[in-house]
Amino acid sequence: VNGELVRPELQEAQSTILELQTQIEAERCGNSQMQAELLEARRLKNQEERDLVEFKAVRQKESEVQLAKMEAQQLRAEVEELQAQSMQLSSRGEQQKAVLKEKSEKIIELVRSLEQQGEQVRLLSDENNTLRLELGRDAEYLKVLPAPSDPMSYRCAAGALSEELASEEQRLREDLRSLAVKFPGLPSGGQGLHCSRWCELQINRVSNLHTSFLHRLQDYQKEFPEGVKVEFVTQTAEKESEWNQQDALMREASSEIQESEKVHSKRCEEHRLKITGERDSKVKQLLEQAERSQSKAEKQLLLHQAKLFGQRIDAQLERHWEEQRKDRDLRWTEHQQKRQDARQRMKDESLAMVQRTEDKASASSRFIDAASNKLAAVEDAWLRNSEKAASLSASALKGGDLASYLRAARAATFAAANPTNSISMGPAEPKLPVRGSQHTGLNLVFDQVEELLRSRADVRKDLRRDLEEQSRQQLRGCVEKFVQKEPSHQRTSRDEDEIELEYSQASAIIGMLRMRQHRHLSDALKRQFQDYLLVLRMCSLAASWLLPGASSAARCSEDLPPLPAELDTNGSSAKEREGAPVPAREDEDADDVAVESDFLYKSLCSKLLERALKLLSEMQREELLSLKR
Helix, strand or coil: CCHHHHHHHHHHHHHHHHHHHHHHHHHHHHHHHHHHHHHHHHHHHHHHHHHHHHHHHHHHHHHHHHHHHHHHHHHHHHHHHHHHHHHHHHHHHHHHHHHHHHHHHHHHHHHHHHHHHHHHHHHHHHHHHHHHHHHCCCCCHHHHCCCCCCCCCCCCCCCCCCHHHHHHHHHHHHHHHHHHHHCCCCCCHHHHHHHHHHHHHHHHHHHHHHHHHHHHHHHHHCCCCCCCCCCCCCHHHHHHHHHHHHHHHHHHHHHHHHHHHHHHHHHHHHHHHHHHHHHHHHHHHHHHHHHHCCCHHHHHHHHHHHHHHHHHHHHHHHHHHHHHHHHHHHHHHHHHHHHHHHHHHHHHHHHHHHHHHHHHCCHHHHHHHHHHHHHHHHHHHHHHHHHHHHCCCHHHHHCCCHHHHHHHHHHHHHHHHCCCCCCCCCCCCCCCCCCCCHHHHHHHHHHHHHHHHHHHHHHHHHHHHHHHHHHHHHHHHHHHHHHHHHHHHHCCCCHHHHHHHHHCCHHHHHHHHHHHHHHHHHHHHHHHHHHHHHHHHHHHHHHHHHCCHHHHHHCCCCCCCCCCCCCCCCCHHHHHHHHCCCCCHHHHCCCHHHHHHHHHHHHHHHHHHHHHHHHHHHHHHHHHHHHHC
16 A cells, blocks of 8 residues: 555544544533533522522411411400409408408407396396396286287277288288299199198288288387388398499490490401401412512512512501500490499489488488498398398209208208308208108108207297397497487587487387388298298108108109198188099009009198198297297
8 A cells, every 4th residue: 555645544534533522522511511501590490499488488477477466465465454353353352351350350349248248138137036036926917907819910900001011911922922933842833733722821821910910010100200211121122222223234334345345356357357368469469470580680579579568568457456456445444434433423422312311301310310221231131141041952852852851951050050160060960760661750750840940940049139139239339329429410518418319219219120020020921931831842752751662653743632621711622522533443453552652642741741830830929929029
């Protein structure tokens, strides 16, 4: 081969190879540059997406923070209200402590005066016994004087009651019927026909006694001074009714304010939700535009606009919340001020009325007003204690178990007789006969009835004794203050006037005490009627307790036995027995057990009622005679 011919071709091939290598290097540099640009573009895209995600998270957190701030402000307002209430409760607690301290001091003084009066009573008793031994008895006394009439029956000189006293008589009768209907445990309606007749019989007796007391009061009214009022309800009860009416009006106003506050809160909440929805929709729209934007500057501008718009709406919501809270506080402050003004106005009016009455009143009327206020407080406390002592558990009365009934009654009586005894374990368990013992267990049941009735009567007697002692103390203090202040009021200082003032109000005291005595007699009649209803319920439960198991299960009637013939003046029970349908022959065998159990139940209940009501009548008569004296 010719070397000269080969060398140019080789050189040309080498140059071609070099050119190709140069092109390859250039393409490699271009590829590496394009890869770098691609990586840079990917990095920028990831950064923008990350910024968008972070902005969305920031907006969500800002909205949560705003909601948390609003909730914190609301909770702060509630905490302030609770702090104000706690301050009021603490002030009330301090006032109660001061009142309890005053009461304890008064109790100590009363105990000391009670000991002194006990010593005086002992000395007077010794003196009385000495005088009785010296005087002796007149043997011909019963022969000279005629036989006295029944002290429980009386007719006034006019022969008929006035309209006011007649309405009071009708009111007591309606109250007794209401007590009989509402008394738990006793059958009513068609199921309690005989029970309603037993109740109506006692209502007539109690109404007759009350009528005789009203006749006596009508004769006493002629001797009452001019300032003594005929009040069948105490003054404190009347004032409490007025205050209760005012409190009811205030509660209605408070409920109206609360309803209006709910409406305002609902309206503000709707407005807040509307603005929040607009804010969220606008921010979402701006964020979507930022995501679709190709330019980085435009995207940053849209994100900044969304942020500023959200901040402006949040500031607007915060201002709206502050305005709402201020308006609410202002409305509540105005409402509380109105309540305080109404209470103060009512108090000022009552004080002004009392002052005008005192200015226009005479000495007798001033003394009557002062003594009435003193006695009314004592009488109201006695009424509350009497109501508490007479109350029994409705569940025990409605239940059909004699043991639980007696246990509840003894516990209530024991609690009323020992209000300050917190160490004792309570009354002993009642001694009852064996269930199903029939006639052999009547004596034990009667003993329990007698014990319960005597304990309730003793509680009422103790309460009346406390009432009398406190009333004497209040009257004594009232007379002493009146004797001290009245001469200066009349601008006289002579000793004769003081002596006249000390004894000039005797008729007023007698009139007030007689009026109060009638109120106490009416209350005693109601309490005695409650005891009568208790005896009816107890006799019914005891008769069921004494029945055998099969007879007790077969008996379906809860009614009392019919009235005896000597007590049934209308003869309704006899008419029912005559008109009762005769059962068919095929039903007699099936109803033998029920008929026998019903007959045994009525027999046991009749014997218990006969003995218990006789005892109850004697005890109630003695109680009324002691009250009348």
